[in-house]
Amino acid sequence: MTTVVNRQPHYKRVLLKISGEAFCGKGGYGISGDELELITEQIADAHDLGIQLAVVVGGGNIIRGRSLAEQGQIAQATADYMGMLGTAINGLALKERLDQTGHPARVLSAINLTSVAENFIRGRAVRHLEKGRIVIFVSGTGNPFFTTDTAAALRATEIGADVLLKATKVDGIYDKDPAVHQDAKRFDTLSYQQAMDQRLAVMDLTAFSMCMEHDIPIVVFDMKTPGRIADVVAGKPCGTQVTATN
Helix, strand or coil, rough: CCCCCCCCCCCEEEEEEEHHHHHCCCCCCCCCCHHHHHHHHHHHHCCCCCCCEEEECCCCCCHHHHHHHHHCCCCHHHHHHHHHHHHHHHHHHHHHHHHCCCCEEEEEECCCCCCEEEEEHHHHHHHHHHHHHHHHHEEECCCCCHHHHHHHHHHHHHHHCCCCCCCCCCCCCCCCCCCEEEEEEEEEEHHHHHHHHHHCCCHHCCCCCCCCHCCCEEEECCCCCHHHHHHHCCCCCCEEEEEECE
């Protein structure tokens, strides 16, 4: 694990969004032990700065509800609920590894999974954070037709987070896909309105809109670099920051 020395957090309470794809190797499915270890180390290092940390996990490495629904055999609402169960699998794996490293974590679910997770109650989540536990939110918003990005914006609002960090596979927000276009331009800063007007695909419009309404800054960054989450938490310029004004 990376040792964080003489660094002060720039934020007190942080909501971190991690995609399901971060849990598997490139182009793969399921949970990779190596990727789980990387995620755990990064989260632990950031938490060791003394912040209150909550995490929303996606489930695309297990099942992508929208893609399944597009095949036509399963209604989107049902496919989305299946996707929520995928997020729970990732959340349980993350909790287990964090606990093993001495970083107590709790899994709170938006749907009833009481055999393996606590039901989401806002006050309970805040209390866990105040006690120094890492809170892992699973099952999205608990409703179909909403993404886990929207769930991240919702939970950030509910717990009064100072910032929403979105960990991705690229180092910020670009005007077009940098994997396809060599001339893609990366933004250092953006306003919420610019992000929505340009329909930048890094987050959905509902998530951007909710963060704008409640003035929650968003930082989009590449988490594959060791220590990157702690860097962002400490205020180091990384990725793209989305705020009311750019």
